[in-house]
Amino acid sequence: MSASKTGKFGASLANLRSLESLATRDTPLHRISPTIKIAATFAYIVAVVSFGVYDFSGLLPFAAYPIIVASAGEIPYGLLFKRTLIALPFVAFAGTANIIFDRAPVELAFGLKITGGMLSFAVLILKTLLTVSAVLVLAATTPLNAIASGLKRFGLPCILVLQFVMTWRYLEVLIDEAERMFHAYVLRSPDGKFVKFKDWPMMAGQLFLRAYDRAERVYGAMQCRGFDARRIHTHNIRETGGEIFGLILFAAACAALRCFNLSAAVGGIFS
């Protein structure tokens, strides 16, 4: 059990770095201003969650967005899908209630009938997959510093942006210290097992002290190099006219697809 825990912890850390390494690549998608991408993601999510609880067919065309962005941004589908699954348990819990409580029959094509609860459950899962993957493709195409710059451009307080960047960077410090401690512990324990349960509190406490002291030293070093908390540097973002036009177009497309059931229209042509 302990081994699986290390595995999980290690895997989470690997995940942490994998998205960031994707985000630092250079595709046309990566070059779009972060503000535009954040706003577009927001418009998309609002459009998706505003769908009615039974409107599966109307919602389906929205799947095009994460798929297209993932291929344009060279994001592996497998990674995207695996990460999306993390969000499912709680949603599935809320959705299962629909299956139990909503038994009104709904007729599908060819006289096939399912209950309303099954349909709304499917819609809820689809909404989750779409919204989560939309956020993930944003994170995979936008480096953290660019997101921070975007947040500042949106008018968020300087101190929040600073805290945002610091949390992310100090996570690396924390992980480094944790890895060092775990290595030292494992090398010194004769049976080579992972940290014993009784040693966890001591390890956690030491980890805090070591990470805190190192964070102070890192901050001291930053100050020596001229870091000033009151003047934090973020990239200047200038959205081009084309980008703004593209955003408006995208939002309009979302709105149009929200009002107009594309699946039904396409189906109507062929049947």
Next chain:
Amino acid sequence: MHMADALVSPAVGGAMLAVSAGLVAYSARKMRKDFDPSRIPLMGIMGAFVFAAQMINFAIPGTGSSGHIGGAVLLAALLGPYAAFLALTCVLVIQALFFADGGLLALGCNIFNMGFFGCFLAYPIFLKPMAGNFSNPVKVLLASILACIVSLQLGAFCVVLETLVSGVTQLPFGAFVALMQPIHLSIGVVEGALTGLAIVFVYRARPQIFLECNAQKSFSYRAVLGSLLIAALAIGGGLSLLASGDPDGLEWSMEKVAGTAELESSGAVHGAAADVQEKTSFLPDYSIPDSESAAGTSVAGIVGSLITLAAALAVGFALKPRTKRTRVCV
């Protein structure tokens, strides 16, 4: 307790985003006033610590589910409520962006549910008055258990309200509450004990952290009460307006079910209609009698919020040591 985007409606997500943005702006302004740059590394590393702690899930005995700690009370104890709220906000933003834990539209809900009650309610009303300067381990432990239980109970209740008002689940109110509250009671006890032990440990190892924290201007109860009141009014008023003023998704869907489904009997239609009525006023007692209007519900919501707030304050005063001079004025 992280809510996903799919669980909130645009109205609920937007309203809660506005509330949380207001709280963030307020905290940032309070921090700017007497900002000490030497606290930056502590804020950063504590944010990272809580982030890591939230990744560790522990099993809840007897329920088959698992939970993780929220960390708001711990952050508030070490950083003070304003910095703690900002730190937790950042943790949640990073989780939403990179871990698919919570969503972008649901961010406002998550910040409020997990940050507000711990930083602005449990900390000033329970933890600070009961634990004092954190020198007595037993007091610290008891105070943090109480603070964590209170903040998680209120947070979990908000999750229930926000999900139900969004209208995506058919789970009845009572069943949802009966599921959420006990689970978060056990999480609260575990988190409270862990938080208490952590505070005691840090106090012994690095007491200067608390000295600096206490050296800052004493906590302004007036400001907290003000923000609490505004938030209570916003939620009480705003959400109850939404509850009755935004039934379109459900009503529409019910119509659709009743319309497309072959109507076997009028009983089914009546059942569906009653269902709609039940869902749109899922807290029927919250409406003023003889008033069907949205405003009626809203007034009831605001009055209810005020009463709840008063009750919470009364509990806080009752538990407060008498020797201390109270600076609270309502």
